[in-house]
Structure formats: C-alpha cells, structure tokens
Amino acid sequence: MDSKKMRTIIQERLNRDDWSFNYDREKDELRIEDRITHKGMTLSIPGVIAKWNMEKDQAIDEIVYYIKESLTVMTKELELTGKEKQIFPVIRSTSFPTESNEGIPLVFEEHTAETRIYYALDLGTTYRLIDQSIMDREQWDIERMKEIARFNIRSLDYTLKEDKVAGNTFYFLNKNDGYDASRILNESFLLKVSQQMKGTMAVAVPHQDVLIIADVENETGYDILAQMTMSFFANGRVPITALSFIYEDGKLEPIFILGKNRPMNNGKKKD
Structure with a gap:
C-alpha cells in the first residue's frame, strides 16, 4: 500500500460535497475540511x-x-x-497543539513533564475538545471545569484485567470509551491500587485507550513494562507517551527504563 493509493481510498470513503480535501505532498498529510466553516482535521498518511x-x-x-x-x-x-455530566478530562502529550486549527486556545493545564490535561465535551460517539471561546461565551472558569471533569472521571468503570509475567503483575484498563488514560487523574483510585502493590508501582498511558499499572517486583519487570508501553504507543490511535511513571507518595515521576537495568529518574539510578 503506497501513499497515493491510501489517499485515494480515504477520499472515496469520505466523499461529500460539503467537504474539501487538500494534500500536502512534502509532509504527506491530507487535510479534510468543511467548505463553509473551514474546520477540519489533518491526517498523516504514513501513520x-x-x-x-x-x-x-x-x-x-x-x-x-x-x-x-x-x-x-x-x-x-x-x-x-x-451538559455538566458530559464533561471529562483527556490526557495528551506535551507536544499536542495548544490551539484549535482556527487559532483559538484550547483549555488545558499541565500534568507531568510528559503529559497535559485537556477538557472535552462527550457527544456520545465522539467528543470535542473545549476551547476558550466556549468558556468565554458561557462565562465558565477553569476551576469550575476542573472540578466537574474530575468528578465525572471518578464515576467511570475501573475494572482491571490482570496478567502475571516473570514474577511481576500487570494490570490493564481498556474500556475504549475515550477516557482510559484519563483515569490516571483519579488520585483515590491510584492510592487504593498502590496499597495492593508488593513491589514498586509503575503507571503508563501510552495512548488514550489504555491505562497500564505494573507491580514491579524484579528488574525484568521494568524491561517488560518498557517493551509493552512502546508497543502500545506505536499502535495507538492517539499516542501519548512511551515513557512510564513511578507512582510514589501520591506523585507521578517519568522514568527512563534502560534495557536490563533499573529505571533512571532525573539522571540517577533508582535504588
């Protein structure tokens, strides 16, 4: 499958009189826009x-x-x-745009060195990120948004699947509701899970549709977690980060896992 053929297939499947298609040959990207509003999205063909x-x-x-x-x-x-019950936080990478395609600032806050928290209105089959123009029109402030979104994320299903590998336990949350990674923001959930850990608790959000929690009891566990996270990151529809986090004292700290070694935290080997 080459770029031209894939582009043709997508355009044929999306063929509508009110949508336009613009191809950037240099970036190998296809832009799909509404002809009236000029709102749209850009698709990476290689991806x-x-x-x-x-x-x-x-x-x-x-x-x-x-x-x-x-x-x-x-x-x-x-x-x-x-529509307060439809507002949720969504995790994105720090490289994710901070403005809409129309140049309007998106509503977000910093989370970790690798992630940011954006906010979305759930519309059933999809959701839309909330921008500042919506906040201004309805006279909402960020604190109100944060409180409502955090309350709603706590109301979701937190059932975990479990898998044991080489003496380590891995837990997966994958509901495909668009907010799997967002569940990392539920502090009471993370605290409850941490109390069940036998070893070191590590957390990963490689893409928006999965949350991985690892009970690492030996050095092999770190290598397995690194490989697993990278695989999910490479195959996710909305990638977030290939790095994992150590959860300790209620805080998330990004770690670099070097093959056959313990994780590096701020350049220092973790004891």
Missing part, C-alpha cells in the same frame, strides 16, 4: 499506512468513522451549561 499494515481494512474503517464523527461535531456550536 494510516502503518496501522493498515497491522489491521488491514479494519484500520481504514476506524479512521473513516473517526473523521466523519469528528467533522460532524466540529460544525456544531457546543453548550456546556446543562
């Missing part, structure tokens, strides 16, 4: 091909569905008041 190489037509089906839902939502004027 789509990489996903297609693993999942074939299912990958295209998912991407087409995601684009259709997202562009439909973008043309609607959002309202927050009266």
